Amino acid sequence: MKETIQLHKETFIKELxxxxxxxxxxxxxxxxxxxxxxxxxxxxxxxxxGMENVEIIxxxxxxIVYADWMxxxxxxxxxxxxxxxxxPPEPLDLWETPPFEPQIRxxxxxxxxxxxxxxxxxxxxxxxxxxxxxxxxxxxxxxxxVEGEEEIASPNLGPFIDANREKLTADAVVISDTxxxxxxxPAICTSLRGALAMEVNxxxxxxxxxxxxxxxxxxxAVHALIHLLDSLHEEDGKIAVxxxxxxxxxxxxxxxxxxxxxxxxxxxxxxxxGLKALYGEQGFTFHERTGIRPTLEINGxxxxxxxxxxxxxxxxxxxxxxxxxxxxxxxPGQVYERIEQHLHDHKPAGANVTLKQxxxxxxxxxxxxxxxxxxxxxxYEKVYGVRPLFPKEGGSIPIVENFARxxxxxxxxxxxxxxxxxxxxxxxxxxxxxxxxxIETVCEYLRYL
Amino acid sequence: MKETIQLHKETFIKELxxxxxxxxxxxxxxxxxxxxxxxxxxxxxxxxxGMENVEIIxxxxxxIVYADWMxxxxxxxxxxxxxxxxxPPEPLDLWETPPFEPQIRxxxxxxxxxxxxxxxxxxxxxxxxxxxxxxxxxxxxxxxxVEGEEEIASPNLGPFIDANREKLTADAVVISDTxxxxxxxPAICTSLRGALAMEVNxxxxxxxxxxxxxxxxxxxAVHALIHLLDSLHEEDGKIAVxxxxxxxxxxxxxxxxxxxxxxxxxxxxxxxxGLKALYGEQGFTFHERTGIRPTLEINGxxxxxxxxxxxxxxxxxxxxxxxxxxxxxxxPGQVYERIEQHLHDHKPAGANVTLKQxxxxxxxxxxxxxxxxxxxxxxYEKVYGVRPLFPKEGGSIPIVENFARxxxxxxxxxxxxxxxxxxxxxxxxxxxxxxxxxIETVCEYLRYL
Numbered sequence: 009m010k011e012t013i014q015l016h017k018e019t020f021i022k023e024l025x026x027x028x029x030x031x032x033x034x035x036x037x038x039x040x041x042x043x044x045x046x047x048x049x050x051x052x053x054x055x056x057x058g059m060e061n062v063e064i065i066x067x068x069x070x071x072i073v074y075a076d077w078m079x080x081x082x083x084x085x086x087x088x089x090x091x092x093x094x095x096p097p098e099p100l101d102l103w104e105t106p107p108f109e110p111q112i113r114x115x116x117x118x119x120x121x122x123x124x125x126x127x128x129x130x131x132x133x134x135x136x137x138x139x140x141x142x143x144x145x146x147x148x149x150x151x152x153x154v155e156g157e158e159e160i161a162s163p164n165l166g167p168f169i170d171a172n173r174e175k176l177t178a179d180a181v182v183i184s185d186t187x188x189x190x191x192x193x194p195a196i197c198t199s200l201r202g203a204l205a206m207e208v209n210x211x212x213x214x215x216x217x218x219x220x221x222x223x224x225x226x227x228x229a230v231h232a233l234i235h236l237l238d239s240l241h242e243e244d245g246k247i248a249v250x251x252x253x254x255x256x257x258x259x260x261x262x263x264x265x266x267x268x269x270x271x272x273x274x275x276x277x278x279x280x281x282g283l284k285a286l287y288g289e290q291g292f293t294f295h296e297r298t299g300i301r302p303t304l305e306i307n308g309x310x311x312x313x314x315x316x317x318x319x320x321x322x323x324x325x326x327x328x329x330x331x332x333x334x335x336x337x338x339x340p341g342q343v344y345e346r347i348e349q350h351l352h353d354h355k356p357a358g359a360n361v362t363l364k365q366x367x368x369x370x371x372x373x374x375x376x377x378x379x380x381x382x383x384x385x386x387x388y389e390k391v392y393g394v395r396p397l398f399p400k401e402g403g404s405i406p407i408v409e410n411f412a413r414x415x416x417x418x419x420x421x422x423x424x425x426x427x428x429x430x431x432x433x434x435x436x437x438x439x440x441x442x443x444x445x446x447i448e449t450v451c452e453y454l455r456y457l
Numbered sequence: 458m459k460e461t462i463q464l465h466k467e468t469f470i471k472e473l474x475x476x477x478x479x480x481x482x483x484x485x486x487x488x489x490x491x492x493x494x495x496x497x498x499x500x501x502x503x504x505x506x507g508m509e510n511v512e513i514i515x516x517x518x519x520x521i522v523y524a525d526w527m528x529x530x531x532x533x534x535x536x537x538x539x540x541x542x543x544x545p546p547e548p549l550d551l552w553e554t555p556p557f558e559p560q561i562r563x564x565x566x567x568x569x570x571x572x573x574x575x576x577x578x579x580x581x582x583x584x585x586x587x588x589x590x591x592x593x594x595x596x597x598x599x600x601x602x603v604e605g606e607e608e609i610a611s612p613n614l615g616p617f618i619d620a621n622r623e624k625l626t627a628d629a630v631v632i633s634d635t636x637x638x639x640x641x642x643p644a645i646c647t648s649l650r651g652a653l654a655m656e657v658n659x660x661x662x663x664x665x666x667x668x669x670x671x672x673x674x675x676x677x678a679v680h681a682l683i684h685l686l687d688s689l690h691e692e693d694g695k696i697a698v699x700x701x702x703x704x705x706x707x708x709x710x711x712x713x714x715x716x717x718x719x720x721x722x723x724x725x726x727x728x729x730x731g732l733k734a735l736y737g738e739q740g741f742t743f744h745e746r747t748g749i750r751p752t753l754e755i756n757g758x759x760x761x762x763x764x765x766x767x768x769x770x771x772x773x774x775x776x777x778x779x780x781x782x783x784x785x786x787x788x789p790g791q792v793y794e795r796i797e798q799h800l801h802d803h804k805p806a807g808a809n810v811t812l813k814q815x816x817x818x819x820x821x822x823x824x825x826x827x828x829x830x831x832x833x834x835x836x837y838e839k840v841y842g843v844r845p846l847f848p849k850e851g852g853s854i855p856i857v858e859n860f861a862r863x864x865x866x867x868x869x870x871x872x873x874x875x876x877x878x879x880x881x882x883x884x885x886x887x888x889x890x891x892x893x894x895x896i897e898t899v900c901e902y903l904r905y906l
Contacts, residue, residue, distance in 0.1 A: 035766075201669070203669075203769070205767040205769065206767075207767070212732065212733075213730045213731045213732050214730060214731030215730075215731075215882075217730065218852070218880065218881060219752070219754045219756065219780055219782065219851075220650070220652075220782065220850070220851050220852025220853055221747065221851055221852060221876070222730075222747055222851070223747060223752040223754050223780075223782050223851055224737050224738065224746040224747055224750055224751075224752035224754075224782065224851070225735060225736065225737045225743045225744075225746040225747040226730065226732055226735060226736055226737075227732065227733075227734065227735075227736040228736075228754055228755060230686075230755045230756075230757065230758050230777075231686075231687075231690065231754075231755055233683075233758075234682075234683035234686045234687045234755070234758065235687050237679075237680075237683045238680075238683045238684050238687040241680065281662045281663060281664075281666065281671075281675065282662045282663030282664075282773075283661065283662050283675055283676065283807060284661075284676075284806075284807045284808075284809065285676065285806045285807035286674060286675060286676075286807070287674070287675055287676040287677075287805075287806060287807050288673050288674045288675075289673065294674045295674075297673040297674040298670065298671055298672060298673050298674040301673055302673075303668070303672040303673035305668045305672050305673075305677055305680075305769075305771055306677060306679045306680055306683070306761070306772075307668065307679075307761050307762050307767060307768060307769060307770050307771070307772065308679065308760060308761030308762035308763050308768070308770075308772060309679050309682075309683065309758055309759065309760050309761060309763075309775065310758065310759045310760075310763040311757060311758050311759075312755070312756050312757030312758060312778065313756050313757035313778055314757045314758075314759040314776075314778075317484075317815055318654040318655075318656070318756060318778055318780060318815045318816060319756060319757070319778075320652070320654065320754075320756060320780045321756050321757075322754055322756075323755075323756065323757060324731075326758065327763075328679075329761065329762055329763075329767055329768075331668055331672075331767060331769045333668065333669065333672050333673065356736075357733075357734045357736060358732060358733045358734035358735070358736050359733075360733065366766055366767045367767060401669070402668075402669050402670050402671070402672055402673070402674075403667070403669025403670060404669055427670070431667065432667060433664075
């Protein structure tokens with residue numbers, strides 16, 4: 009298979025470049041047409057690969073692409089999930105080459121969506137194409153379910169899964185939207201934190217007031233907001249919201265050992281990120297804090313005068329963004345209510361506080377001993393010569409929980425990205441070596457299922 | 458005199474409109490030429506009034522206009538200070554008529570600078586003109602010192618006063634840049650708070666980090682900033698900076714009584730401003746808090762994602778604006794150092810904190826029993842039928858302290874504005890009744906000095 013891939017390599021990369029040229033930015037209204045183009049392109053590419061029953065299914069926002077090949081009687085069925093939408097490319101001035109004009113430099117392809125998730129999704133389409141080309145049939149039954157709303161928290165895919173349980177039913181869900189731990193060290197992520205995001209708004213007066221006239225005598229919306237936000241953490245890094253930790257499991261010795269195996273160079277991490285010190289919940293290591301513990305981060309804050317110099321006003325409005333990563337049995341709805349209660353309890357006199365919720369996703373834990381996951385590990389080992397580790401990802405892929413719950417199938421997070429590939433940032437790229445080896449790995453996996 | 462004013466009224470208002478049409482915005486570079494036009498206009502207007510030795514004195518930024526009339530042998534000398542520069546007019550969409558196209562509605566003239574300070578300054582120019590016209594001479598010696606940098610904290614006037622002590626020497630400095638307490642209730646402000654303003658910047662990493670990958674494990678610049686800013690106040694509204702209150706006098710019974718005489722309707726204030734509650738230092742009334750107590754207000758805050766929805770980042774930078782109003786013997790330089798020390802002491806691990814200072818002005822207390830002030834009160838009483846009160850203004854006119862100190866002369870803050878005239882805000886205006894009566898009051902004052 010390796011030789012066949014080498015033979016087709018240039019064509020595949022040309023096709024991927026075509027895919028990456030589509031600015032399918034799901035968050036931005038004016039790109040709605042481009043997102044549709046992305047769906048059309050994926051559907052065309054699946055049909056070309058030999059997939060059957062290719063459908064573009066409209067939703068309230070961006071379409072879902074479905075296809076299947078179901079002729080491997082008595083063999084398991086694999087559902088491949090991926091997404092063809094991408095993050096906005098801003099800030100544009102930090103890109104070395106334009107985000108939607110893919111360029112190859114130094115064995116990497118640079119473009120928005122290169123690693124997240126067009127390049128990784130395309131691995132599966134090409135693997136199926138090669139297998140069908142070589143054998144006229146596939147070793148297993150395959151379904152594709154590809155969405156265009158992952159970067160906006162999949163508002164329509166959850167309901168679609170609920171409504172199409174039968175259509176999507178499978179023995180394993182395979183997703184390539186995660187990363188290796190470092191070059192040469194594959195990883196199958198077995199835990200994703202849940203997510204919860206919200207905005208707090210504080211209002212204290214009809215308009216900003218002159219601090220010379222009213223200073224010291226009226227509430228200040230920025231004071232109130234920072235007081236509320238600062239109250240969310242204890243001095244020792246613990247989250248101060250009552251009941252926040254309910255459902256968070258005490259990490260077992262085994263889990264802590266597993267996490268401790270993930271390589272970590274504190275000095276290098278600090279140097280790479282420009283940190284003077286690490287930070288976090290007392291009593292836990294860096295990888296525990298970022299992988300298996302829940303968090304509450306303030307993602308942004310604004311209020312009052314923010315220009316150059318000074319304007320001596322008492323701001324009447326202020327706003328903050330908060331997001332949490334959740335683990336274990338933490339319920340996002342309940343955590344939201346508890347944060348709401350906390351803000352209510354800590355509200356300074358004279359402040360009107362309102363809360364708006366954005367994202368909500370349950371945590372997911374996958375069993376690394378599941379056969380479907382172990383066979384994926386075998387495939388990696390065959391191609392890369394190294395057995396994957398099973399890290400606990402700090403991030404969230406909200407839809408994983410829906411797939412696992414509704415289809416009662418193991419989810420296999422077969423990532424081919426690298427943590428250094430500027431996911432969601434300027435100069436996103438994907439290593440072509442992992443694109444090629446990824447196709448080989450997926451072929452190996454499907455053959456031996 | 459009243460009749461003469463009535464006779465000239467329309468011409469005077471036409472001239473004032475001409476003055477108000479000049480967008481002499483000192484803070485904005487592209488208006489440098491307009492600020493110069495403002496200086497020329499004032500110089501022309503002083504010459505037309507009969508003032509002598511009119512000079513336009515260039516500074517590093519905007520010019521100072523000087524003029525005098527020194528033929529009243531054996532009579533006192535009054536130095537009139539005012540400013541011809543104005544605040545930026547933004548937000549423009551909130552103006553009912555354009556800020557630099559003065560319009561008269563309902564007895565008020567609407568334009569940027571109408572009350573602050575062009576209209577109030579023009580009162581003095583017209584008073585001198587009428588007195589000279591009527592008598593061929595003035596009852597006292599007069600000097601004008603008019604600057605174009607008041608709205609940017611007078612960076613060049615302080616040094617100019619220091620360098621021109623002799624030239625500016627006077628028995629009283631008269632400034633009309635303050636307000637009545639309410640319509641019909643004149644006020645001579647006898648206390649101005651000092652001012653101090655700064656910006657705090659926090660940096661924690663080279664770039665924003667993904668909260669899924671690093672959340673819980675690295676410092677967050679917004680967390681650090683809000684923690685620092687929230688630490689500046691105690692729960693009871695007191696300022697928590699060690700040594701901040703040094704030099705703040707315990708208010709005497711007499712002072713408290715004087716402040717208590719200032720009318721205050723809590724219900725109406727709350728309703729007008731849209732407040733749910735007042736706020737401030739325990740143990741002090743509203744007018745004490747806003748007039749004779751020092752304050753520390755956060756004027757603005759920003760960091761991380763501030764757009765719509767959510768972006769799950771860990772911000773690497775955050776910034777806040779702080780300003781203080783100072784009283785008594787508080788020294789702005791020392792207070793600045795103490796805030797710097799406080800921020801240093803409360804700095805969370807991993808945060809780089811830098812501080813930048815903008816404004817610094819000492820507090821000023823004037824003696825309401827001074828003859829020059831009492832004679833001004835007589836003049837008001839004659840024209841308005843009501844004796845002025847002597848409020849403690851919460852605001853700052855930084856240059857007042859320089860005049861008082863360098864010239865060793867009483868400063869008479871003869872305001873003709875109203876607190877409701879949208880100072881520094883859209884739809885700034887000036888009541889024409891106070892423009893006319895102001896001219897009459899100043900004539901009365903100069904006659905009986």
